[in-house]
Amino acid sequence: MDFERYFEDRLQDLKDEGNYRVFIDLERRRGEFPQAGQTDGETKREVKIWCSNDYLGMGQHPAVLEAMHDALDRSGAGAGGTRNISGTTHAHVLLEKELADLHGKEAALLFTSGYVSNWAAIGTLAAKIPGLIVFSDALNHASMIEGVRHSRAEKVIWKHNDVDDLRAKLAAAPANAPKMIAFESVYSMDGDIAPIKEICDIADEFGAMTYLDEVHAVGLYGPRGGGIAEREGLMDRLTVIEGTLGKAFGVVGGYIAASIALCDFVRSFASGFIFTTALPPAVAAGAAASVKHLKSSQAERDQQKERVAEVRARLDAIGIEHLANPSHIIPVMVGDPVKCKFISDTLLEEFGIYIQPINYPTVPKGTERLRITPSPVHSAEDIDHLVEALGSLWERCKIARGPIAAQ
Numbered sequence: 001m002d003f004e005r006y007f008e009d010r011l012q013d014l015k016d017e018g019n020y021r022v023f024i025d026l027e028r029r030r031g032e033f034p035q036a037g038q039t040d041g042e043t044k045r046e047v048k049i050w051c052s053n054d055y056l057g058m059g060q061h062p063a064v065l066e067a068m069h070d071a072l073d074r075s076g077a078g079a080g081g082t083r084n085i086s087g088t089t090h091a092h093v094l095l096e097k098e099l100a101d102l103h104g105k106e107a108a109l110l111f112t113s114g115y116v117s118n119w120a121a122i123g124t125l126a127a128k129i130p131g132l133i134v135f136s137d138a139l140n141h142a143s144m145i146e147g148v149r150h151s152r153a154e155k156v157i158w159k160h161n162d163v164d165d166l167r168a169k170l171a172a173a174p175a176n177a178p179k180m181i182a183f184e185s186v187y188s189m190d191g192d193i194a195p196i197k198e199i200c201d202i203a204d205e206f207g208a209m210t211y212l213d214e215v216h217a218v219g220l221y222g223p224r225g226g227g228i229a230e231r232e233g234l235m236d237r238l239t240v241i242e243g244t245l246g247k248a249f250g251v252v253g254g255y256i257a258a259s260i261a262l263c264d265f266v267r268s269f270a271s272g273f274i275f276t277t278a279l280p281p282a283v284a285a286g287a288a289a290s291v292k293h294l295k296s297s298q299a300e301r302d303q304q305k306e307r308v309a310e311v312r313a314r315l316d317a318i319g320i321e322h323l324a325n326p327s328h329i330i331p332v333m334v335g336d337p338v339k340c341k342f343i344s345d346t347l348l349e350e351f352g353i354y355i356q357p358i359n360y361p362t363v364p365k366g367t368e369r370l371r372i373t374p375s376p377v378h379s380a381e382d383i384d385h386l387v388e389a390l391g392s393l394w395e396r397c398k399i400a401r402g403p404i405a406a407q
Contacts, residue, residue, distance in 0.1 A: 018337030018368075019359045024348070033060045033377055038354070047354045048382055050372050055220055055328060056300040057377040058250030063293050064286045071285035079278035083110075083267075087278030095288040096255070099243070102218075102226050102291055103257035104235045109267055110255050110284070112276055114215045114244030115143040117254030120272030121242060122147030122182060122211060125262075128269055129178050135169060135208070137161070137183040137194070144182055144213060160187075163198045170206045179208035180239075185228035186216040189363050189371065191329030196229055200237040209239040219248025220301060220328060225294040245283075249290040253279050303376035304328060307383070311374045314387045319401030320394055322372075330372040331358075332390070334399065340368040343393050351389040 014020040081087035099108035111117035159165040214227035222230030245253040334340040344357040
């Protein structure tokens with residue numbers, strides 16, 4: 001077999017479909033986010049980032065940077081090993097305490113990423129609990145799906161956010177089989193939010209564990225940034241809350257928060273935890289500073305809500321359709337992969353605006369979109385420029401507009 005030819009042909013298929021992913025070479029500059037420098041071959045340009053998961057700009061926050069500098073000077077660059085073999089520093093211990101407190105749980109356990117935390121935690125629980133059946137929401141993240149697949153446990157997929165379908169599928173399962181319901185709070189592509197209370201009620205009815213992915217909600221919702229479950233007063237009803245440090249907290253890493261026994265169980269059996277080098281102490285210290293700051297500061301969350309509402313209203317005013325949802329994510333629908341990529345490329349090259357196109361397989365074919373994430377550090381001028389650029393490109397691409405909202 002000509003392996004190189006096979007690789008090249010499959011990549012060309014992606015390019016022909018408009019689904020080939022191009023990495024944008026960016027240089028974030030301290031204190032200037034969402035402004036960044038872009039390098040494109042010999043071309044250099046200034047761009048405004050409108051699609052970052054650094055939702056609150058905490059990756060630039062002085063308290064986070066100071067904590068990381070201090071830890072770097074104090075402890076050096078790396079952790080020096082796995083958590084079991086010399087890699088558990090005091091910074092890791094303090095961060096896990098902050099995270100357990102954030103979610104009102106007895107304990108927390110750190111991982112190297114949100115993906116790994118889902119894959120390792122779900123994979124371990126589902127593999128090690130005899131006969132466990134995992135009831136997984138149809139739109140769960142790839143990391144959750146991979147965790148279930150890796151466990152080889154029986155899985156049942158229920159219709160997205162459909163509690164009637166969930167109840168019916170639980171009722172059809174053997175009554176004596178242990179069960180786990182796995183779902184997310186904020187779904188990152190459509191921005192919709194799960195009915196957590198109703199899911200917890202059903203879990204109680206059938207004696208099921210609940211595993212909630214809050215990666216797109218931690219830091220952003222609740223009086224201390226504990227997520228949707230905190231906002232709704234439901235954290236105590238969830239068996240496991242999983243989150244990330246790489247989005248609203250602005251650093252990198254993932255975690256679970258749960259009982260002491262459950263966290264210790266995952267710590268003791270999860271290969272994705274046991275056999276990987278620990279996060280650098282500076283990263284752990286920066287994340288702890290970010291979590292601690294957002295527990296007491298509402299300013300970033302309030303400002304973000306204002307920016308999100310403003311962008312939505314401005315898009316409505318010119319008839320550019322976006323999915324209605326109660327979250328901070330604004331999916332602007334294009335519905336064509338080639339046009340979606342063209343708009344993204346043109347925004348970057350002509351307007352200095354960076355919004356990554358979201359195409360298949362991240363979203364279903366025909367639902368291609370631009371995923372906009374306004375932050376507290378986007379200015380009124382930034383919003384003006386964004387809306388004017390999108391309006392111009394909608395005209396150029398002959399994309400139908402929705403009803404124009406009354407002014």
